[in-house]
Amino acid sequence: MYKLSFLSTPKFKSMVTTSSFKNMEQRILDEEVRPIFPFTAIIGQDEMKLSLILNIIDPKIGGVIIMGDRGTGKSTTIRALVDLLPEITVVSDDLFNSDPDDPESMSDFVREKFKNNEPLLTKKKKIAMVDLPLGATEDRVCGTIDLEKALVEGKKAFEPGLLAQANRGILYVDEVNLLDDHLVDVLLDAAASGWNTVEREGISISHPARFILIGSGNPEEGELRPQLLDRFGFYTQVSTIQDPELRVKIVEQRAAFDESPILFRKKYQIQQEKLINLLIAARQHLNTVQISSELRIQISQVCAQLNIDGLRGDIVINRASKAFACFEGRQQVIMEDILRVIPLCLCHRLRNDPLEQIDSGEKVLETFHKVFDL
Structure with missing residues (x-):
């Protein structure tokens, strides 16, 4: 089973900067109360x-x-x-965190200013x-x-x-x-x-x-x-x-956190910052990840054979496999990416009878192996 072991790989050991350290320390101080x-x-x-x-x-x-x-x-x-x-960029004086670069999702207030070519003051917000x-x-x-x-x-x-x-x-x-x-x-x-x-x-x-x-x-x-x-x-x-x-180990960790939360958080400061940088990079490169037509067809074949209602299952699997490939540092989706995410996407979509239990993933994986000829 896949483990979140990227934190110990050499690839991400250089991702922590002095400024990011300072930001993390500030967050720790800010959260001293809670x-x-x-x-x-x-x-x-x-x-x-x-x-x-x-x-x-x-x-x-x-x-x-x-x-x-x-x-x-x-x-x-x-x-x-x-x-x-x-962090994301928002319009400063807007109550709805509108994106200054996306007119389709702007609030009426911001869209009116946008149409009138009025300047939009922006700020960064977590x-x-x-x-x-x-x-x-x-x-x-x-x-x-x-x-x-x-x-x-x-x-x-x-x-x-x-x-x-x-x-x-x-x-x-x-x-x-x-x-x-x-x-x-x-x-x-x-x-x-x-x-x-x-x-x-x-x-x-x-x-x-x-x-x-x-x-x-x-x-x-x-x-x-x-x-x-x-x-x-x-x-x-x-x-x-x-x-x-x-x-x-879980009990010991919880006891250590309850005894001294700030000190406990500092022990994981580097790992936290590496993961933050990884997620920022993955969000930035997500649109460059490709998935072949053959894999798209096989994804839809799995959904069809499982009698999944609608197309949400197909769409989510395509998105999730691309996100996972980006998380792994690849620009091309491979079969293993789909295998990793498909149970998460389909288990809750199998039930036609409300009295049935949600599938544990075995039925999904069985169909996946048939379609992908494994």
Whole structure:
């Protein structure tokens, strides 16, 4: 099985600069109040870590749903992503993190300035991770319109919600399988269109809402609606580590982190910075990665033989295999790249009967071997 062993390879030993060291140290000091467990210190759970990393490299993969027992490190691993998230360029005075180079995803406010050739002030901002709590109201998620100001002053006064904050970032829903149905519908609408529309008393406001949707939960507490499950690019099942030596090491690490979080984080400072630089490089080179027509056809053959509904499975596999090839430092997708990611992409798309269990990946791999004649 693939391991996240790139941190010890010579290729990345030269990627840490003096300035990046200073940035990392500053982040450690900034997080003294609420330190985050380092991503590179997490033991095992390679499938979960890889699925999160590939979504950072290509946000259009569509996020990931991580299901598993309590205490398997789901929330810890997801929140550890905050350290790894790169910076993006946003319009300074915009509430929705609009991209100054992408007119199609600009908010109405920024697009109006763009059409009038007005200068757009920009700034660098770290990709945000926004938590969506289970008890959130629809107004908290979608935003609200100040009707009094709209009627009295004739202005559209909009108070942004969580979807606005998460635009071009990550929206994390813990215990996603317990989310209220009306909030599930809101997420489905936003995920399908990439826009959030709020309407109150004949007044309508829309803004871009393109985010990486990450969910976690315990399957014993309930299943996800099929419509929402299909929106996730990846599905990962995590289980409790049974190896006694690894369990002891995990317990020791957690104890060391709880005793002195800042000192513990400094021990992983170099590994964290190497991974950050690797992800930045992978995002920059993703568009140069190629996949042959023959491999594309074989991917679609696998999806057809498994009776996958729609084409989302085909699209996600193509994207994920390119992201994985880029992560490995290759410019051309090979069969092994597809083999590595295809269970993540298809396991949750096989169920036609809601009462069936999600496939562990055996059926997907069996079909893959037949199509690729292995």
